[in-house]
Amino acid sequence: MNKMTFIGAGSMAEALIAGMVARNFSPSVITVTNRTNKQRLIELKEKYGIQVEQDSQQALQQATIIVLAIKPKDAQTVLEQIKPFLNKEILILSVMAGISTQYIEQILELDIAVVRAMPNTSAMIGLSATAIAKGQFANQDHVEMATQLFVTVGVVELLKEQEIDIATAIAGSGPAYFYYIVEAMETKAKELGLAEGSAKRLINQTLLGAAAMLTKSSDSPAELRKKITSPKGTTEAGIHALAAAEVDQAIKEAIQAAYQRSVALGHTK
Ligand SMILES: NC(=O)C1=CN([C@@H]2O[C@H](COP(=O)(O)OP(=O)(O)OC[C@H]3O[C@@H](n4cnc5c(N)ncnc54)[C@H](OP(=O)(O)O)[C@@H]3O)[C@@H](O)[C@H]2O)C=CC1
Numbered sequence: 001m002n003k004m005t006f007i008g009a010g011s012m013a014e015a016l017i018a019g020m021v022a023r024n025f026s027p028s029v030i031t032v033t034n035r036t037n038k039q040r041l042i043e044l045k046e047k048y049g050i051q052v053e054q055d056s057q058q059a060l061q062q063a064t065i066i067v068l069a070i071k072p073k074d075a076q077t078v079l080e081q082i083k084p085f086l087n088k089e090i091l092i093l094s095v096m097a098g099i100s101t102q103y104i105e106q107i108l109e110l111d112i113a114v115v116r117a118m119p120n121t122s123a124m125i126g127l128s129a130t131a132i133a134k135g136q137f138a139n140q141d142h143v144e145m146a147t148q149l150f151v152t153v154g155v156v157e158l159l160k161e162q163e164i165d166i167a168t169a170i171a172g173s174g175p176a177y178f179y180y181i182v183e184a185m186e187t188k189a190k191e192l193g194l195a196e197g198s199a200k201r202l203i204n205q206t207l208l209g210a211a212a213m214l215t216k217s218s219d220s221p222a223e224l225r226k227k228i229t230s231p232k233g234t235t236e237a238g239i240h241a242l243a244a245a246e247v248d249q250a251i252k253e254a255i256q257a258a259y260q261r262s263v264a265l266g267h268t269k
Pocket residue numbers: 007008009010011012013033034035036037038040056068069070071072074077078095096097118119120121172173
């Protein structure tokens with residue numbers, strides 16, 4: 001059985017741990033460590049029954065998979081820290097935005113298998129859209145291992161590494177864009193006089209239904225939209241307002257900005 005150590009105990013680490021444990025991944029093989037926040041480790045241990053360890057060297061003992069769930073700015077420090085305790089049998093799984101497998105391999109100065117992954121926080125409920133790409137020393141078995149792991153928290157798409165920045169912009173950051181839209185919909189529904197609870201239930205189910213239609217119907221998004229839009233009807237009025245505000249352009253700009261940021265995070269290292 002593979003033993004997995006998470007370095008970093010933040011939102012992404014928790015989303016992955018929650019999803020894995022909920023899908024019968026044994027908590028006894030998961031160890032988590034962080035930098036200073038002891039209380040956070042206790043909280044994760046109590047919630048998920050996993051092992052926690054403040055000493056990173058201890059945390060790495062017997063680990064066969066190391067998940068790097070730290071911020072990109074902390075990559076170098078952490079890689080330098082763990083370097084003395086690594087060997088070629090270990091698989092490094094990085095979920096850091098922007099950080100390339102090549103960068104990780106270079107700092108570790110070891111022909112070690114690195115798989116770069118970009119999940120999203122919906123991993124928490126088993127619905128992540130995770131993109132993965134392999135580094136130069138990772139083989140098909142490593143890709144399979146990473147896939148099996150991330151499949152426990154959602155769907156997995158194998159990409160070329162240069163495509164991961166695009167996946168980051170649409171899927172890693174993606175849930176936030178939808179939450180942003182929902183925030184505006186809730187605010188306006190309340191302004192118009194609908195009770196908060198009713199607005200929330202209607203909007204959430206609408207989003208869920210639209211997502212399911214996109215997944216299950218053979219129609220394109222444009223065709224699905226057309227089927228809702230009666231001539232001179234309410235949807236047409238709403239879509240006209242969106243077009244007048246150039247919301248499609250704003251969304252493209254958001255994806256472009258997130259994509260550029262992901263690329264830049266890699267370059268600033
Ligand atoms: N949040 C998201 O939606 C997504 C995030 N990601 C990626 O996941 C990574 C983590 O993001 P997120 O969970 O949001 O970040 P958080 O800020 O929530 O967590 C970062 C964690 O890293 C720990 N850490 C920092 N330095 C060290 C160190 N030297 N040794 C050990 N642990 C350390 C922190 O510990 P302490 O608190 O003790 O300082 C903290 O537990 C990022 O690289 C991000 O790009 C990828 C996909 C989606």
